[in-house]
Amino acid sequence: MTASTLYARTNQRPDTTLVTVGRTVFGGPDIPMIAGPCSVESYEQLVTVARFLRNLGVNCLRGGAFKPRSSPYSFQGLGEEGLMLLGQVRREMGVAIITEVMSIEQIELAEPHTDCFQVGSRNMQNFELLRALGRQEKPVLLKRGFSATIEELLNAAEYILLGGNNNVILCERGIRGFDPSTRNVLDLGAVAVLKQRTHLPVIVDPSHGTGQRSLVAPLAKAAVAVGADGIIIEAHPTPEESVSDAAQAISLQELENLALQLVPVAFSVGRSLLLEPAGYSQPV
Amino acid sequence: MTASTLYARTNQRPDTTLVTVGRTVFGGPDIPMIAGPCSVESYEQLVTVARFLRNLGVNCLRGGAFKPRSSPYSFQGLGEEGLMLLGQVRREMGVAIITEVMSIEQIELAEPHTDCFQVGSRNMQNFELLRALGRQEKPVLLKRGFSATIEELLNAAEYILLGGNNNVILCERGIRGFDPSTRNVLDLGAVAVLKQRTHLPVIVDPSHGTGQRSLVAPLAKAAVAVGADGIIIEAHPTPEESVSDAAQAISLQELENLALQLVPVAFSVGRSLLLEPAGYSQPV
Amino acid sequence: MTASTLYARTNQRPDTTLVTVGRTVFGGPDIPMIAGPCSVESYEQLVTVARFLRNLGVNCLRGGAFKPRSSPYSFQGLGEEGLMLLGQVRREMGVAIITEVMSIEQIELAEPHTDCFQVGSRNMQNFELLRALGRQEKPVLLKRGFSATIEELLNAAEYILLGGNNNVILCERGIRGFDPSTRNVLDLGAVAVLKQRTHLPVIVDPSHGTGQRSLVAPLAKAAVAVGADGIIIEAHPTPEESVSDAAQAISLQELENLALQLVPVAFSVGRSLLLEPAGYSQPV
Amino acid sequence: MTASTLYARTNQRPDTTLVTVGRTVFGGPDIPMIAGPCSVESYEQLVTVARFLRNLGVNCLRGGAFKPRSSPYSFQGLGEEGLMLLGQVRREMGVAIITEVMSIEQIELAEPHTDCFQVGSRNMQNFELLRALGRQEKPVLLKRGFSATIEELLNAAEYILLGGNNNVILCERGIRGFDPSTRNVLDLGAVAVLKQRTHLPVIVDPSHGTGQRSLVAPLAKAAVAVGADGIIIEAHPTPEESVSDAAQAISLQELENLALQLVPVAFSVGRSLLLEPAGYSQPV
DSSP states (O other): OOOHTTTTTTTTOOOOOEEEEEEESSSEEOEEEEEEOOOOOOHHHHHHHHHHHHHOOOEEEBBSSOOOOOSSSSSOOTTTHHHHHHHHHHHHHEEEEEEEEESSHHHHHGGGGOEEEEOGGTTTEEEEEEEETTOOSSSSEEETTTTOOHHHHHHHHHHHTTTOOOEEEEOOOOOOOTTTTTBBBBBHHHHHHHHHHHHSSEEEEEHHHHHHHHHHHHHHHHHHHTOOEEEEEOOSSSSOOSOOOOOOOBBBHHHHHHHHHHHHHHHHHHOOOOOOOOSSSSOO | OOOOHHHTOOOOOOOOOOEEEEEEEEEEEEOOEEEEEOOOHHHHHHHHHHHHHHTTTOOOOBSSSOOOOTTTOOOOOOOOHHHHHHHHHHHHOOOOOEEEEOOOHHHHHGGOOOOOEEEEEGGGTOHHHHHHTTTTTEEEEOOOTTOOOOHHHHHHHHHHHTTTTOOOEEEEEEEEOOOOSSHHHHHHHHHHHHHHHHHSSEOOHHHHHHHHHHHHHHHHHHHHEEEEEEEEEEEEEGGGGGGSOOTTBBBBHHHHHHHHHHHHHHHHTTOOOOOGGGOOOOOO | OOOHHHHHTBBSSSOOOEETTTEEEESSSSOOOEEEEEOOOHHHHHHHHHHHHHTTOOOOOOOOOSSSOSSTTSSSOTTTHHHHHHHHHHHOOEEEEEEEOOSHHHHHHHGGGGGGEEEEEEGGTTTHHHHHTTTTTTTTEOOOOOOOOHHHHHHHHHHHHHTTOOOOOEEOBBBSSTTTTTSBOOOOOOOOHHHHHHOOOEEEEEEHOOOOOOHHHHHHHHHHHTTTEEEEEEEEESSGGSSSSSSOOOHHOOOOOOOHHHHHHHHHHEEEEOOOGGGSSSSO | OOOHHHHHTBBOSOOOOEEEEEEEEEEEEEEOOOESSSOOHHHHHHHHHHHHHHHHHHEEOBBBBBBOSOOOOOHHHHHHHEEEEHHHHHHHOOOOEEEEEOOOHHHHHGGOOOEEEEEEEEEEEEOHHHHHHHOOOEEEEEOOOOOOHHHHHHHHHHHHTTTOOEEEEEEEEBOOOOOSSSSBBBBBHHHHHHHHHHHOEEEEHHHHHHHHHHHHHHHHHHHHHTTTTTEEEEESSGGGGGGOOOTTOOOOHHHHHHHHHHHHHHHTOOOEEEEOGGGGGGGO
């Protein structure tokens, strides 16, 4: 069996696949941002973030309703209530929603309220979930497992593509390392390798990749410089009060500062940061 | 929150929990073996293994009907047909069956044919699957993730116990390492730590832990010596013809040799290898 | 003992330490490059590289005379003959030389021919070597060990500073990982952490960090974007003929292309790539 | 170049090489123990340990005079004074001494006082040190680096053998891992691989391999069961007062208990624990 057989659908081809989430295109020359809280906490929280994002020109809001927490005693997410809140903000504010699903049943629950399904690191090889996502049409944001090889990540994507859904965005979010100085080791070499091996868009999550607020900006810049097709950031109106991942969430003001810093970095590698403030595009 | 809150149900208590699979008890002074092929391939294959196991005195047969394969192009298991074959051999030969489930739906499918559900490394943090297994009564063999910490493994078990099912057996099967000399790094230190931190039985899988046939016996002996409560081995009537994991499967004769080698090692640490040839117990 | 006691000399202080190698300053707003072959092979090789570097405006040439090779049967470097060649090219071409030393004895041998001593990853915790380098004045390029934590790297630097030599440049060059897709995992998060924790300049080696020619440019860009104070690159007149590390060496033309690509990236993060073609500075 | 060329001297041959330290033979059917404190602290400390070891029948005493400490502010060992104390106890008590050297100069200093030179993990690829040890005759205990592959360990040994010294004992002491539950991950699979690939004796250090007193005994048993040719243990008259590695040192009484536990494990794998109380052998 040759390598091209192994990755019949994810391997190299002339052009990058364009994956559209809401009205945002991933995989083209422009580099979109995705931002939002780790967990959906309240309508007020979501609408504050969404309004800020729209003014900034970021159209993709991430937020978890179902949270895969290591401990069953940690906050598990608002569940269906959280989905409703995401759906409400999506309708009211016109932002595209990206939310995680952890089981086949949750796909159906989340479907009316989301524009893109996220598969988290812990479920990268939950093959039944991948197959189910391959049988529907909405885009899938597939995060690399804690210690998954690039080959395993591509093979996981292959499960989705094989079902007929080509709308897969890969995401590097840090691998497990030995040094407690950072939560994970953001593997930007993997991003460069992926850009050579697959036509799928590859984005980077510097929030989980470092686990520390103060490291998000430098690593986001590095991710853009290395060739990432997008950046996903945990941002929160009051980060220190975040019910989960508080140490790595940045404030909305810091998010704006970061976006402004990413603009020249994107230009320096021949691309543009995709910022479309509300007025520039279709009205809400 | 204190450590004892974190692991309300898996943490230390005076006695080891006894988990019974078929008529085999895990967690007591005797050390049972589980053996069988990676994948269910045919009735002939299974019945050959089951007959051999019964003569040897091993009462737990492992075999995968649903196979979590990195690539969608690899053999995916016989699925429901495989479950039927397991169920048939279970009835005919009186062996207890341990088989992997990868989704909630598969729990229902497998339930009539198995005595114990296996959760594989890739699904150790598939929390919806864990919760579903917590809502039923059959034992669960929970394998440690490729790069899961001990805390994460215990928390994963906690998801099952929290549902009301205390019949959880933990399994160390090797963690991801940097040296291609072995498929994984069998972390026997983790077994010793687990024996201090939890009352749940802890078994070891030297087949996946090494990935090489010739290393299975020495590591199985080490596992017994370190204090494991059981050993799970990939064995196949014709290992080199195994449709999956051929490099690490041992032959049935090698399995018998291994069992005979483990007998004195178990004695040397004050325990016994549990070998109950068919004649010694209830007839089939 | 507090953290500031632990790193009495390497920890944070208002300004970055400036370390001067030849006439090149590391740690200031400008970002210098270091380039050259893995091993010194011949005068012709070195002078070709040196002439190219000077025309490009890169003033630091790296090249190994003593090579720390995993196997004693691999090419071990030209030794003292290699040092002579480095010294000759240094005098003739006016480039600054950076070369590795693996023992105290080699410090003395290399001293007349080099401007900066490199301590390789394998010797990051060769404390006697570090102490000896602390007792002399020339700058030291200290590479992070294969699996050294940031704390260990800083403590290794502390051995040198404690001897009275503050001219230490730290270098991230990739840590050991589990994925054979890249030779090492370039840990750019560590660079961001180091920039917060120490006043010493921090440079990045994307050649060893990836082990593959085609990945050097994207990772070099990422390194500049993340905040590195310099970049060290393996470049060779005929990379495929390099006696060591052939897979990761880039050609001189590729080096020039890379430098031109790094210019805008450096600008995008408020810095400049330091390129001083011969005519701009003192004559040779 | 074939594999047998790569390891011309360390690779498989019919018999295990016997390496003799003092009067203790490593690599034969008997399994010796080495024990002693991390650091030499005083004459009283050493003589107490030596007397205990001799009564127990353990003839090899380890103790560090030169200590490779991550931080220069940690206790660095008694240096030459420590060597003198080791030499004194060696003469008075007839125990064989194993002590670490970190530079070529220290080889000469330690030579009159030791029976075996230890190369620590941090210096496994200090090739100049290895070469120097290859040019003398005393045995070398070569510890595996924190993240060295088996191939790299064998190649490091090859540097010593190539110089003409075949008296090399390899030591697995744990590799760097991601789980803070243990200090290192003791890689017993590597021991089994080494026993297949080389004729050199392979011993195990469960003290550094786990970093915790309570884990030393179970891992020592596992090491014997997996096929180790010896065990090296950190033991101290008053472990909690040890100036270094206090958490992993066991008391002398615990050492005796451990030895008694290892006796049946060694028998269970067809070997014997080498215990020769003073009266049984030649008088001091």
